[in-house]
Amino acid sequence: MRQVVLRQPWVFKTDPEQLVRIFTEYGEPRKLAKGYVFHHGGEQGEVAYIQKGLAFFRFTDRFSKNRIFAVVPPGGCVGDLDVLTEQRVNVVAECARPTVALFVSGERFRKELSNDMGLMTT
Numbered sequence: 001m002r003q004v005v006l007r008q009p010w011v012f013k014t015d016p017e018q019l020v021r022i023f024t025e026y027g028e029p030r031k032l033a034k035g036y037v038f039h040h041g042g043e044q045g046e047v048a049y050i051q052k053g054l055a056f057f058r059f060t061d062r063f064s065k066n067r068i069f070a071v072v073p074p075g076g077c078v079g080d081l082d083v084l085t086e087q088r089v090n091v092v093a094e095c096a097r098p099t100v101a102l103f104v105s106g107e108r109f110r111k112e113l114s115n116d117m118g119l120m121t122t
Helices: 002-007 017-026 106-115 117-121
Strands: 028-032 046-052 055-060 068-073 077-079 094-095 099-105
Touching: 017 077, 017 094, 017 106, 046 106, 077 117, 099 106, 106 117
Parallel strands: none
Antiparallel strands: 028 099, 046 077, 046 099, 055 068, 055 094
């Protein structure tokens, strides 16, 4: 499976309106430079909705080489995977080019998801 993902990174689809609503209601707009790395850290991680630009998820392999396995175009959410589990995950979210995004805190994101558990399956 790992080889399939690394040869053809997963490209995120546009997120459903119910999820986008979290960012339009509570999000803080930010302009991000190419190379911006989203804050990691259990409960404090960042989650953002990409309005313009491009981001990706990557990890460092055992040879210290960065591997991109998912691409997030405008209309998709990106951020710290730790936010959902509140546990550290060896994955980094980074901007591939200058990006404009709406940010919410990990706490807000989890609270809104818990109010509508159907979002977890969309």
